[in-house]
Amino acid sequence: MTKDKIIKFLNNQCTDAELDETIRWANTEAFSEESIKRAFDEWKTYREESNEGDDEKFSLLFDKIRERINSERQKRNKTGNGNQIFVTRLTRAAAILLLPVLAFLFYTLSEIYDMKSESVSLMQLPVDSLEIIAPVGSRTVVQLSDGSKVHLNYGSRLKYPRTFTGNTREVLLTGEGYFDVAHNPERPFIVQAGEFSIKALGTAFNVMAYTDNDEIETTLVEGKVVLEKSGPEGKIIKNVGAILPGQHVSYNIKTGAVSCTEVNVEKYIAWKDGKLVFDEANILQVAERLSRMFNVTIEVDDDIKDYTYTVTFVDEPLFQILNLMTIATPVRYNALPRSKLSDGTYSKQKIIFGKKQ
Known part of the structure; x- marks a missing residue:
């Protein structure tokens, strides 16, 4: 063969x-x-x-x-x-x-x-670490050797050891993941996300760290986590602080600025149950989420970037969401045809949002 x-x-x-x-x-x-x-x-x-x-x-x-x-x-x-x-x-x-x-x-x-x-x-x-990828358009659940469970959002990947050894349980996240960590006070659970690390003992929290996004975000559902900034080879160089349930922390990679706010955590974790929750989200934020979820490219004209949406979608298809957006606000969209590539596959769908005339 x-x-x-x-x-x-x-x-x-x-x-x-x-x-x-x-x-x-x-x-x-x-x-x-x-x-x-x-x-x-x-x-x-x-x-x-x-x-x-x-x-x-x-x-x-x-x-x-x-x-x-x-x-x-x-x-x-x-x-x-x-x-x-x-x-x-x-x-x-x-x-x-x-x-x-x-x-x-x-x-x-x-x-x-x-x-x-x-x-x-x-x-x-013969490997001592594994990597699992949630393909674009799909969510994946990973059960780790210590009993912890990780939900991976669209296009995310998690690298983790086959069996945890040593004094900590460390994993590497690219993208977005919801962590339900098995309690073990003797061995902290650490998520490395870019130059940021989130340390927990037994808790539930969400981390978003896509490589094309300048922000690394953490939302704590229950328990307690400590946020740290790491340098080369994962060495901790700064303790950012601890957060409590209901708090959302955003770290800007370019400026180093850190913000912490009280939030409705459902907005940040609903994705694991197939929901899209927007609460006063501007159209750029909506476009970003839809682009990842449906593997499309969405462009937004400058004159509609201030439009906001408060809505929850549950397993809705893309074009039904787009049509509802045109009803809620004076916007229109144009879905360009996909072009066939030399290898027989097709390019990403491109969608352009503009203002209704």
Whole structure:
């Protein structure tokens, strides 16, 4: 089985004969000694030949895989069967696409389908840390070895050890996560988010730290956390202070300014339950949230940037939200058609907001 045929399978470009060959290989040979050795050889070659465009290519491939999973899940909801066969074939067929891709599939699929932990042991890969990614348009729940639970928002990633050792429990967050931390006064739980760290013993809090945002935000639901600024190699250089339940802290990466306010925490944590809560949010803030949630690009004309919204959406589709916004305020939107790229995929949907004439 060649890598080109596997890629054709994932892009739905196989002939009938190639599809039969891929399924046969996935069911009988994917995890043979020869296939595993070939995967390692492919990984070594990839590391030597990798370039800046590779990450984007894999991201596009992940989107394809997620779309296929969602499609099969919808079929399962209608028919009640076929799901396990699909998951097995897809994860095995992806083996040749290098071990990091295999790891991604196992952990994403385990969260989506609640598979038993022993069936997704990552082939006992020789690593001491793991990383899980919530694909764009999806939320993911991670159960850590200490019993703590982490909800990851769209496009977020969490790096964490397979088993916590030492005097602390440390994880690395990029994006947004809601943490329900198992209580252990002997071993503080620390979330590293950029140059900011949040330390807790046993509590529930939300952290938002997207790389394209100048603000790192923390909202405490219950318990107590200590905020610290870290320097190179995670060394603590400043104790910012502690916050109490109901408080929201925002740290500006560029200026170093810190603000702390009393808030309605539901506004900041409702996303984990599929809700979008806006409370006097301006249209730029709304556009930012919608862009991440639906993987689109939204531009806002200058003359409507002062418009604000107070509303809660529960699992609403994008264009229904946009239509409601045009009813609530004198705005209009134009959804530009997506363009087909050279690899057969499509560009992001672009939406432009302007003032009604």
